[in-house]
Amino acid sequence: MTQTIEKxxxxxxxxAMNGVDVPTFTATLGxxxxxxxxxxxxxxxxxxxxxxxxxxxxMNGFYGACGEQEREGDHTVEGDHPAVLCxxxxxATPVELLLAALASCLTAGIGNIAAMRQVKLNAxxxxxxxxxxxxxxxxxxxxxxxxxxxxxxxxxxxxDADAATLEKIVHQSVARSAVFDVLTNGVPVTVEAIAA
Numbered sequence: 231m232t233q234t235i236e237k238x239x240x241x242x243x244x245x246a247m248n249g250v251d252v253p254t255f256t257a258t259l260g261x262x263x264x265x266x267x268x269x270x271x272x273x274x275x276x277x278x279x280x281x282x283x284x285x286x287x288x289m290n291g292f293y294g295a296c297g298e299q300e301r302e303g304d305h306t307v308e309g310d311h312p313a314v315l316c317x318x319x320x321x322a323t324p325v326e327l328l329l330a331a332l333a334s335c336l337t338a339g340i341g342n343i344a345a346m347r348q349v350k351l352n353a354x355x356x357x358x359x360x361x362x363x364x365x366x367x368x369x370x371x372x373x374x375x376x377x378x379x380x381x382x383x384x385x386x387x388x389x390d391a392d393a394a395t396l397e398k399i400v401h402q403s404v405a406r407s408a409v410f411d412v413l414t415n416g417v418p419v420t421v422e423a424i425a426a
Contacts, residue, residue: 250345268295283317284310315364325378329358332409336383339403344389349399352388381413 244252262268271294277287289305291298309324311317322330333356344351360381366374387396404410 244346244348247345247348248341248351250342252345252348255342255346270294270296280308280320281318282310283315284308284320325360325362328378328413329360329381332381332383332407332413333358335407335409336385336400336403339407340385340387340399343399343402343406347391347395347399349395350390352390353386354388355386356383358383 244256246252271292273289273292275287275289277285279285285308287307287309289307290301290303293299307327308321309327310320311323312319315323317323337354337356340354341351358381360378362378363371363374365371366376385400387400389396389399391399
């Protein structure tokens, strides 16, 4: 009796794609899986009032990968209100920045997930809208919430995979998004006021 041995083709190694260093990403996943303490991060933002409704927020240092991390330079974001809301329109409103954070987080996830699945992306565009009734934040109606009543995100994605695969990539990004999680599940926030 002869025995037949089937040979399987070696699994193709995943390569860098969509600007994502897939081999390093894969190595990072393995390192975190071996030592979960590496996964504990604390990000910081330091805000400063400039004038009226205009402010600037600076981000640099954060804790992560078992130690304090510094960037080569500061990242800054400004916020303001448009003239119709008594601001000078020097920057986007804080709620627009929240929408931008969601767009950025989901888009980054799409890039990473597509690269890990070895799907080449040609374009990813999104529109995110939020509806808000200002009667809440203006104190005119205690029954109206201060924040968004609803948020809608629409993604247009083009890549070298079929429509079903591209849709799965978007949904996987939503499932792993930190910003989406914070917006949909809430998070405890504490505020301390210190008089100067």
